Amino acid sequence: MKKTMFGLMASCAVLIGATALADTKWFPYPVQVWKPAFNMDSPRTDLDYVALSKAATAHELCVSFPHMKDAYWLGVNYGVTEEAKRLGVKMQVVEAGGYTELNNQISQIEDCVAAGADAVIIGAISFDGMNNLVKEISKKGIPVIDVINGMSAPELTAKSLVSFGEMGAKTGAYLAELHPAGTATVEVAWFPGPAGAGWVEAGNSGFADAIKGSAINLVATKYGDTGKEAQAKLVEDTLAAFPDLDYIVGTAVTAEAAIPILRSQGLADDIKIAAYYFTPGVYQGIKRRQILAAPTDSTVIQGRIAVDIAVRALEGRSFEKHVGPELYVVSQDNIKSFDPTSTLAPAGFKPIFRVD
Incomplete structure (x- = not known):
């Protein structure tokens, strides 16, 4: 235009x-x-x-x-x-x-x-x-x-x-392109942020729409405050509940919190991380190849x-x-x-x- x-x-x-x-x-x-x-x-x-x-x-x-x-x-x-x-x-x-x-x-x-x-x-x-x-x-x-x-x-x-809906959609589309329909199914846990916030509801909708028809199986959606302690607890609980998880995807705080947790549990090579917005921690994580991607x-x-x-x-x-x-x-x-x-x-x- x-x-x-x-x-x-x-x-x-x-x-x-x-x-x-x-x-x-x-x-x-x-x-x-x-x-x-x-x-x-x-x-x-x-x-x-x-x-x-x-x-x-x-x-x-x-x-x-x-x-x-x-x-x-x-x-x-x-x-x-x-x-x-x-x-x-x-x-x-x-x-x-x-x-x-x-x-x-x-x-x-x-x-x-x-x-x-x-x-x-x-x-x-x-x-x-x-x-x-x-x-x-x-x-x-x-x-x-x-x-x-x-x-x-x-x-x-x-x-x-x-549009946080578009932010969520961009991350979802990125993953869907990696795992299109007909390829092996992957299990994803999604952490959109605090329930009720406008940006969270939009991001959640955008992500869910973008992965439809792909090989992504959304096994859990976990809402929570974007403090690091709150997100770390959600990640730990989800890992315990879903031992075959392939991806942790969500807020930038979720991505940052997941890095040391996966490392301490010996899962850093098995479970990949992505975020749907950007912070210095996400920036460093991408540079260090600990986080796949995030939209800015x-x-x-x-x-x-x-x-x-x-x-x-x-x-x-x-x-x-x-x-x-x-x-x-x-x-x-x-x-x-x-x-x-x-x-x-x-x-x-x-x-x-x-x-x-």
Whole structure:
């Protein structure tokens, strides 16, 4: 499809330092735009996303994440805070503590709005559970941007996210290609993440559809929080219940947790691992040939775009209502050509909760 350019490049009349100049190099970035917006089944158009050079004023943004337990959300944290610095806006970042903490996430966002947030960016714990909150915030004229996980509230200003259904489908299709119909059956245990989260339900559906008609026998689907301890327990229990397992497939945390467990049980050569999203642990696992593959959703870029859209909405500038980076599978075959800066926080990066 025809590519277009969105937004304006930084003006040469503005004097900027070398570091700031380097920061602009994340764009233009290849994305896809859904129209009509907020429907993952809508037709998509390819676009080169170009962000603003600077915000007109130092807006106060509130960003809410489900947790900061794993490197996936660390990447999103890096993306939103770096973009806030680049654009010259203020930011408060809060994290609820886990996917069981919906009420805490709602309370934190309410406190953020009461403290004077001009716009809110939400990585939601629940697909439907934030709807009343989003409605109330939007009534105040405050833009609400849905990032990463997905929400069903019709009052949302915009979405910066990809289809987790497609993420799951890409991993499923990768395995189905390895084990097409007519070949020897393989047993797969699937760990989609915490039940009820929008991204999990979408990923689960996409994976299940993609393996239909293949030689894959899905022997177990195990839901659970994406903390490493929770996923490790699920993996251990599943290995005990299914001694003939061929694959462990699921969240990035599942894949990371499975590596030492399989090694300790002497199963590393017998059971293969794949994930349906990307983290530094998955990156290292693929490089070390401990993990087969995982699709990347350019996590850092999703965070950056969410911040850029929030600023555009506050300043009455044009913006795309539903946008996400193009997806592709990173495997042992193409890992050397993969650019991790689109997806992973730099080594040693610590969570940032305030930008002034």
